[in-house]
Amino acid sequence: MQLIQTLQEMQALSQNWQKDKTIGFVPTMGFLHEGHLSLVEASTLQCDTTIVSIFINPSQFGANEDLSSYPRNMERDLQLLSSYKVDYVFIPTAEDIYPQFYRTWVNVEGISEVLCGASRPGHFRGVATVVLKLVNLVNPDLMFMGEKDFQQVAVLKTMLSDLNLHCKIVPCPIIREADGLAMSSRNTYLSGETRQQALCLSKAIHKAKQLYSQGIRDIKILLQAASKIIVDNNAEIDYIQFVHPETLLPVEIAETDTRMILAVKVGKTRLIDNAQLRA
C-alpha cells in the first residue's frame, strides 16, 4: 500500500494504467467505518488495482456546517486500509486541490437542488467538482460509492454520463449498526440519548416498508406514519420524501422502485438515511 500525497505523483501513475487492468477508486473523507470498508472490499474484489482517496473537501461544506469539527484520524484510517488489498492511498492537500485563483465549478442542475441540495445550498456543486477533479487525477474505470448518500450517487452518475466520462459508478448497499443506524462518520457526534434518538431514521424506514408490504401505496399515509416516529423521538425532520430513484422527483403513489429518503436533525447532528420501499 503506497501513499500518494502530490497531484503530480497521482497523474504520473494514472496516465500509465495498463489498458487491460481494471482500476477501482473509492473516494472518501476519511474517518473510515465499515461502510467505507465494504466499498474498499468491493473494489479489491472487482478490480485489479484499488485506489482509496482521503480528502475532506472544504467546498462541499456550507459556512455554518461542520468542516472544522469533521472527525479525522489518518493513522487509524491507514491502519484499517492496510488489512485490504489497497494499492494506493491518495491524500491530496486542500491547497493542491483548490490553489489560489481556483475558478472552475461543475453544476448538475435540478437533481442537485432538491432534498439535501435544498437544505445545503452549494453542497452538490462542491461534491461534483471535487469528484470530477479526483476522477481526472485517478483515471479509474469504476468508482465505488455507498447508497447511504443516495442523492450524491444520483448526482455523480448524471455528471459522469453527461460529461462523457469513461468511469462508471458502482453503488453499494448501506451498512448498518446492529440496531439499524446507518453507518456514518458523523455518528461519532452521537452519544447516550442522541444515539438512541438516532434510531428514529431506520425505524421510520422500517415502518414505511412494513406498510408498503401490507399493500399501502398512498404516500400521504406512509409519510404520516414515518413522520410520527421522528416527532415521537423528539427529533427534527429536515425532509422525508418518496422519490423516483433516478430523477429524485417526488411520487404520489408508491411503486416497487420508489425510494424513501430522509434527513433528520438529532440534537445538533444532521443524519440521512434511505431505502427502496420494497426490500
Next chain:
Amino acid sequence: MQLIQTLQEMQALSQNWQKDKTIGFVPTMGFLHEGHLSLVEASTLQCDTTIVSIFINPSQFGANEDLSSYPRNMERDLQLLSSYKVDYVFIPTAEDIYPQFYRTWVNVEGISEVLCGASRPGHFRGVATVVLKLVNLVNPDLMFMGEKDFQQVAVLKTMLSDLNLHCKIVPCPIIREADGLAMSSRNTYLSGETRQQALCLSKAIHKAKQLYSQGIRDIKILLQAASKIIVDNNAEIDYIQFVHPETLLPVEIAETDTRMILAVKVGKTRLIDNAQLRA
C-alpha cells in the same frame, strides 16, 4: 481521413490511443477558413494523430444570437481538411451531445463574466461545457485554438488546469486577410460597405500599437484613439479594453504583455479582435 459520427465510435478510438503517440485535437464549428486550417496544420506538424471536430454548439449561442443562421458547409469543410494529414473528423449530432434531460454545466467564474462574457451571458458556460465533453470524448494531449478568441483560450486554459486534465492548449496566432481583417466564419455576413467598415477593428489595434511604440503607456489615450477609429467608421463599440493576458483584468498603464481586446458591431454583425500591444 475517417469520419466519426457517433460518440461510441469516438470513445472506442480514444480509449485506445497508444501512450507513445501524441494526439492533437482541433475543435471547430465548421465553415473552415485559413485560421482553422493553420490550427490543423500546427497539429499535424506537432502530433502523431490529428482529430478535427465540427460541431455548432447550440449552448454557446444566446437566445437572440445567430445559431440558426450560423454559416455551414460540411462538404467544403471536408474537402479542405482532406488536403491535410487529418486522421479523424468527429462530427457529433446535437442530440448526442445534449441528450434529453442533459443537466451538467461547467462555469469558470470571474474570467467568463467580463468582456464577451458580459455581452453574451452564458456563452462561456456553453463553450467550457462542450469543450470539456469533447476533450473527454477525444482524449487528446494537445488542443489547438486560435488567439482570435483570446478570452475563450484563457477560459479553457483555466478550466483544463483547474479540473486537472492532462490536455494542454496550444494557442496559435490570428490569421488575417490581406487588408488586416481577422479571419472569422462570421465574415461571411459582411459585404460591400460593412466589409470595409469591418477594417476598423484592425485599424484601431494598429493605431494603439503605433502609439505604444511611440512610448505612450496611458490606457486612456490609447482607448481614446482606438475608439475614435471605430466611431469614425460608423461602427458600434461593444467594448475596447486593455487587459492582463491571463486574468483578463483591466490595466491602467500599458505593459509589454498587455492585451488590447475589442468587440465591435458592424451593421448587424458582431466582430472581435485582439493583439498584444508590443508586437
